[in-house]
Structures are given as C-alpha cells and as structure tokens.
Amino acid sequence: MKNSHAALLEYVKANMPRFRRELDGLLAIPSVSTEIARRHDVGRAAEWTADALRALGCTRVESFATPGAPLVYGEIPPAGKTARTVLIYGHYDVQPVDPLELWQSEPFRPTVRGEELFARGASDMKGQIVAALKAVEAVLRTGGARPAFKFLFEGEEEIGSTHLPEFIRTHRDLLACDLCLNPDAGMISPVLPTITYGLRGLAYFELRLRGPARDLHSGMYGGVVHNPAQVLCELLAAMHEPSGRVALPGFYDAVRALDPEERRELARLPMDAGFYLQATGAPALWTGEEGYTPFERVGARPTLEVNGLFSGFTGEGSKTVLPAEAMAKISMRLVPDQTPELATSQLEAFLRERAPATVGWELKRLAGGPPSISARESAGVRALSRALGEVWGERPVFRREGGSIPVVAYLQEHLGVESLLTGFSLPDDNAHSPNERLHLPTWEKGIAALALFFAYLAE
Numbered sequence: 275m276k277n278s279h280a281a282l283l284e285y286v287k288a289n290m291p292r293f294r295r296e297l298d299g300l301l302a303i304p305s306v307s308t309e310i311a312r313r314h315d316v317g318r319a320a321e322w323t324a325d326a327l328r329a330l331g332c333t334r335v336e337s338f339a340t341p342g343a344p345l346v347y348g349e350i351p352p353a354g355k356t357a358r359t360v361l362i363y364g365h366y367d368v369q370p371v372d373p374l375e376l377w378q379s380e381p382f383r384p385t386v387r388g389e390e391l392f393a394r395g396a397s398d399m400k401g402q403i404v405a406a407l408k409a410v411e412a413v414l415r416t417g418g419a420r421p422a423f424k425f426l427f428e429g430e431e432e433i434g435s436t437h438l439p440e441f442i443r444t445h446r447d448l449l450a451c452d453l454c455l456n457p458d459a460g461m462i463s464p465v466l467p468t469i470t471y472g473l474r475g476l477a478y479f480e481l482r483l484r485g486p487a488r489d490l491h492s493g494m495y496g497g498v499v500h501n502p503a504q505v506l507c508e509l510l511a512a513m514h515e516p517s518g519r520v521a522l523p524g525f526y527d528a529v530r531a532l533d534p535e536e537r538r539e540l541a542r543l544p545m546d547a548g549f550y551l552q553a554t555g556a557p558a559l560w561t562g563e564e565g566y567t568p569f570e571r572v573g574a575r576p577t578l579e580v581n582g583l584f585s586g587f588t589g590e591g592s593k594t595v596l597p598a599e600a601m602a603k604i605s606m607r608l609v610p611d612q613t614p615e616l617a618t619s620q621l622e623a624f625l626r627e628r629a630p631a632t633v634g635w636e637l638k639r640l641a642g643g644p645p646s647i648s649a650r651e652s653a654g655v656r657a658l659s660r661a662l663g664e665v666w667g668e669r670p671v672f673r674r675e676g677g678s679i680p681v682v683a684y685l686q687e688h689l690g691v692e693s694l695l696t697g698f699s700l701p702d703d704n705a706h707s708p709n710e711r712l713h714l715p716t717w718e719k720g721i722a723a724l725a726l727f728f729a730y731l732a733e
Contacts, residue, residue: 278417278729281416282412282413282416282418282722285725286409286718286722286725287722289408290718293404293721294391296404296408297384297391297396297400298384298393299322300322300366300403301382301391301395301396301401302384303315303318303382304381304394305318305319305366305367305395305429306368306370306371306432307343307430307431307433308369308432308433313343316343316367316429319366320346323346323364323366324337324346326407327425330348330414331350331414332348332349332423333349333350334347336348340436340441341437342429342430342436342437343367343429343437344429345427345428345438346366346425346427346428347424347426347427347448348424349423349424349425350410350414350424351422352421352422353420353422353732357420357732358452358453358731358732359421359424359450359452360422360424360728361423361424361426361449361451361454361455361685362410362425362426362454362456363425363427363428363454363458363681364402364403364406364426364457365399365428365431365435366403366427366428367428367430367431368395368398368400369394369705369706371394371708374708376708377709378392379392381710386714389715390711390712390714391714392709392710392711393710393711394710396711396712397460397699397700397703397710397711397712398458398703398705398706399458399697399699401698401699401712401717402457402458402697402698402699403427403457405457405721405724406455409722409723409724409727410423410725413725413728413729418732419729419733421452421728421731424449424451426681431458431680434476434643434680435643435680435684436641438681439680439684439688442681442689443688446688446689450689451689452654452691453654453691453694454682454685454691454694455694455724455727456679456682456693456694456695456696457695457696457698457720457724458679459675459696460675460698460699460700460703461696461697461698462544462673463544464700464713466544466666466668467662467663467665467670467696468670468672469655469658469662469672469673469694469695470673470674470675470696471647471672471674472573472610472645472646472647472648473645473646473647473675473678473695474573474576474608474609474674474675475607475608475609475613475614475643475644475645475646476606476607476614476643476680477605477617477618477641477642478581478604478639478642479603479605479618479638479639479640480601480603480638480640481601481604481625481635481636481637482599482600482636482637482638483505483599483600483633483634484502484598484599484635484636485499485500485505485596485599485632485633485634486499486596489595489596490596491595491596492594492596493594496596499596500632500633501596501597502585502597502599502633503600505600505629505630506583506601506602509628509629510580510602510604513578514578518562518563518564520577520606522617522620522621523620523624523627524620524623525576525578525617526576528611528612529609529610529612530609530610530611536574539672540567540569540573540574540674541567542671543569543671543673545568545569545572546569547559549568550568552702553701553702562577563575572676573673573675574609575609576606576607576608576609576612577606577607578604579604579605580602580603581605582602582603583600583602583603584600584601585597585600604621607677608645610647611645612645614639614643614644615642622637625637642680643678643679643680643684644683644687646679646683646686646693648682648686648693648695649692650672652692653731654692654694654731657727657730658670658694658696658727660726660727660730661724661727661729662696662723662727664723665719665722665726666719679693679695682695697720698712698719698720699712700713700716
C-alpha cells in the first residue's frame with residue numbers, strides 16, 4: 275500500500291473518538307420529517323450539516339429553502355485540472371419513533387451497548403452521512419490525490435423527497451458531477467461488503483372509504499348498511515391473487531424481466547429463506563410471488579403492501595359501532611420500468627372496478643419515486659470495489675435493494691449521472707423500527723473504505 279494510503283487509514287484510526295462524538299451530536303437532533311411539530315428540529319439538523327461542511331473546508335456552503343425542509347449544498351474544488359467530481363448525497367431526516375414504549379433507551383439519546391450504537395437515525399442515515407464526511411476529511415487532511423467534492427443533503431427523504439426533483443432539475447449546473455456517492459444502501463452482513471446497483475421505486479397511498487354520514491349502532495343498522503371496514507378488508511384481500519401476484523389490472527405489463535445471467539449473479543448472495551427468517555424474527559416466510567427466490571422477490575420484483583389500517587372503535591373494551599369511514603395506507607415497491615404514475619392509474623382502475631356503490635372512496639398518492647438500475651462496471655465501481663475489498667479482505671458482492679432512494683433516479687434523469695450505492699448499515703439494524711442501531715466496527719471500517727475509494731478514484 276502506498277504511504278499516502280497508509281496515512282489515510284492512520285488518520286481515520288487516530289480521530290475515531292472525535293468522529294463518534296460528532297455523530298452523537300447529530301443523532302441527538304429529533305429531525306422527524308413527517309411530524310409537523312418537529313419542523314424546527316429538522317431545521318436544526320440542516321444547520322448541523324451546513325456547519326459540518328464549513329468545518330470540513332467547503333469553499334461554498336448554501337442552504338436552499340423549500341416549502342418543506344432546507345436542501346444543504348456544499349463544494350470543495352478540484353486539487354488539479356483533471357480531477358473527477360463526486361457528488362455526495364445524504365438525508366438528515368429520520369422516521370418517527372413510535373411505538374416509544376418498545377425502545378430500550380431514549381431514541382434521541384445515543385446509547386452504546388456492546389458494539390452497537392442505539393438511536394433513531396444511527397443506521398438510516400445519519401451514521402452514513404458522518405462516515406462520508408469523515409472520509410472526505412481524511413483525504414483532505416492527509417494531502418493525497420483526491421477528486422473534487424460536492425454535497426447535497428436533504429431533509430425530506432423519509433416522506434418521499436417532495437422538493438428534491440425540482441431542485442435537481444433547476445440546478446443542473448450547480449450539481450454537475452461525474453458520479454454520485456450515495457451511502458444509503460447498506461451491507462448484507464458485517465463481513466461481506468456490498469455494492470447495490472438497483473433500487474425499487476415507491477408509490478404510497480392513502481385510501482379512504484366512506485359509508486353512512488356518521489357512526490351507527492351496529493345492532494340497529496348492521497345488515498342493512500354496508501360496513502366500510504368490511505368493504506375495505508375485502509378490497510385489500512382482492513389486491514393479491516392466490517399465487518401471490520398483485521391483482522391490479524396491467525400491473526406487470528411494464529416490469530422488466532430478469533435475464534438468466536443476472537439471476538445467476540443474484541443467486542451468489544447468501545440471502546436465502548434462512549437469512550430472512552433470522553433478520554425478521556417472523557415465524558415463517560410468506561411464499562409471495564411464485565417462481566422467484568426470496569431475494570428476487572425483495573429486490574427485483576414489484577410488491578403491494580398494506581402499511582396501516584384504521585376504522586371504527588379501537589379503544590379498550592367494547593363499543594358496538596358500525597363505522598362511517600375506513601382507511602388504509604398502501605405502498606407499492608416498483609421495479610424498472612414501472613412508474614408511480616402508472617401504478618396510481620392501475621390502483622384507481624382496480625377501485626373503479628371492484629368498489630361497490632354502497633360506499634364512496636378517495637385515493638390520495640402521498641409519496642412516490644421511480645425505480646433505478648445502474649451499470650455494474652465503471653471506473654467508480656472498480657475504485658469502490660477495490661477499497662471495500664482491501665478494508666474487509668473480501669471481494670464485494672453486488673445486489674439489488676428492495677427499498678427506495680428516489681434521488682438516484684432523479685440524478686439519472688436530470689444530470690445523466692449514475693450513483694454508487696453502498697453504506698454500512700446492516701439488515702438487523704432495526705431501521706424504521708424501535709431500537710434502531712449502528713454496528714460501530716462496521717461503521718469504522720466504512721470510513722476507512724470510503725477514504726481509500728476517494729484516493730483510488732483520483733488515481
């Protein structure tokens with residue numbers, strides 16, 4: 275290893291206690307984007323990222339106001355005329371903490387137990403933001419070859435990146451780059467570094483059914499007034515065929531098929547039924563769509579899920595009520611070449627066909643983002659693969675990710691650049707759940723790997 279590379283790793287190791295303290299400072303900010311009451315805290319997290327960019331030495335730092343959360347931008351110019359420019363993306367907002375009673379420690383008071391750091395946002399993705407920032411710091415402070423850097427941090431990723439697409443579209447020159455590093459994808463296990471090349475998109479809905487003008491006595495009106503809660507359950511059940519396929523009309527028409535070569539590569543991943551049972555704690559796996567492996571169903575096939583239900587009386591004890599309304603939250607994970615707009619029209623067509631005249635219905639699309647897929651061979655991929663392999667002593671694996679990161683597709687569409695997707699979260703980190711955590715040894719290796727990646731990319 276070259277001396278400059280050894281200096282990078284030594285810098286990371288020597289400064290790790292400070293890196294951890296700074297991560298704690300960001301994790302202590304309750305930047306829950308979906309809660310209006312937390313809007314001030316979301317703004318505080320934006321200020322934290324702007325201050326971190328200034329401390330890093332950015333020559334330009336700017337916070338762009340939106341109707342929602344600020345978009346924070348920073349840049350560090352190239353060290354030479356031929357240096358590549360890397361745009362580093364992250365989001366500083368986090369999910370709600372409910373149910374709070376299931377947390378073993380305060381969600382916004384970072385707590386270490388063993389090798390794990392527990393806090394909301396530790397894994398998704400404040401820990402990943404700090405890892406990227408500290409890797410850049412290591413490259414800058416040790417004086418080796420490096421690319422130019424740009425940074426874009428948003429505070430609305432957890433609610434669908436509402437204002438990000440328009441910002442990217444109208445700031446193409448500002449954001450112009452050779453590639454984007456997005457550390458929001460994660461690893462399969464602590465010993466297996468991972469590069470993600472495909473992401474599913476998202477279409478998220480709220481479906482409301484309305485029946486009588488008010489809640490009714492179920493003994494006096496049950497059997498004559500159609501119960502909206504019953505209708506909702508029947509509609510939701512009809513959205514899947516017995517085979518596990520989604521039953522919306524035309525749902526699979528635009529789905530890009532998996533070719534045999536890609537299926538062989540995906541089969542190399544150690545993510546069989548046993549992996550998912552261990553990661554989830556479920557008593558058994560649902561077979562889902564027939565003809566596909568568990569990983570293919572998660573990463574490369576579309577799904578429709580019920581995320582929440584509400585209707586009538588749900589308090590303690592009994593109340594014989596026939597509810598006036600019923601509501602469901604529904605999400606679809608989309609794959610190339612599906613779009614949120616197409617999925618919306620398919621769900622509306624299903625409801626028009628299946629919903630009885632005894633209830634009215636209203637469908638709202640609350641969030642959405644397109645799927646994306648990237649090349650598995652490029653200069654950036656080679657540099658990242660080399661760096662990850664060197665730190666872990668293991669050749670990285672390539673996978674598709676079942677979750678959604680809308681910015682990847684937006685950058686492809688508006689800037690014409692692909693994203694390198696990696697990260698140092700793990701499948702059992704409880705992202706979006708109580709007791710979210712970050713495996714600190716993996717996170718520390720991740721900082722070292724990213725620092726080497728920047729050096730290799732510059733070479």
